[in-house]
Amino acid sequence: MSPHTRAVENWTLEPLTDFVREASARLVLVLTPSGQVLAQSGFSRAVDVMSAAALAAAIVASTGEIARQMRQPPFGALSHQGPKTGFFLATFKTDRGTLAVLAVYDLDVSSLGLVQLFYEQLATELKAASPKGAVPKQVLAADFERELTDSLNTLFGR
């Protein structure tokens, strides 16, 4: 297992570890659409996780709104490719609620096709592993900072 792969919710760890290895992804976040991080791989600083999660949640929200205005179901996945790096962001439904996966990959070791291929496997495994009958926990504003600090402490092994 990569030393940089950690999970707040343990059922996400094995599928995420497999995905990182097989898709050769550099950075991965598994999060809720509100930006709550369940697992991460490749990040070394808490502030980067916070930024990436907030930006990914914003993208999910804004593309969801575009889809709503177009009277379409929410987009399944979004990818953006630069000269050396690409990112892939997709959402799927589990018993834990809707989850999003953000993957950043380097084009010299991976590709969109590879990430898409193993993302499908990741989504299937997370759906199967998610706690059945679980009610997604609501994070109240009053608890937000403590919840965030606890999650980051878990993700960075503090």
Place this chain on the structure above:
Amino acid sequence: MSAALDLITRVRGVRGAMLVSTEDGLVIAEQLMEGIKGGAVAALAASLAGRLRRAMEAAGTGASVFWHLQAEQGALLVVPGDAAGGILVVAVAEPDVNIGLVRLELLRAAEAAL
């Protein structure tokens, strides 16, 4: 592009043919028999192409012009479609396919596709 793939799939023993983008590993065009996972073959072939290209460069042999991967129940045959390596022409075949004929049709298809 469909005509280019027709050239390959006409060969006896070929189970499918694809044009694949090397950069992102996505399918550009495909003619596949049922049961072949085109997306998976494309992604893995493009990944392999990138690694092979670097290996060939390191070995000082220049760019590859044809590869043939033989497995127990089939074979994967690939021609990088242009000098820049932007497109792969891929055939999935039975293990006893006529390799020389498929190679010829892959090269023709690469010319036709570009």
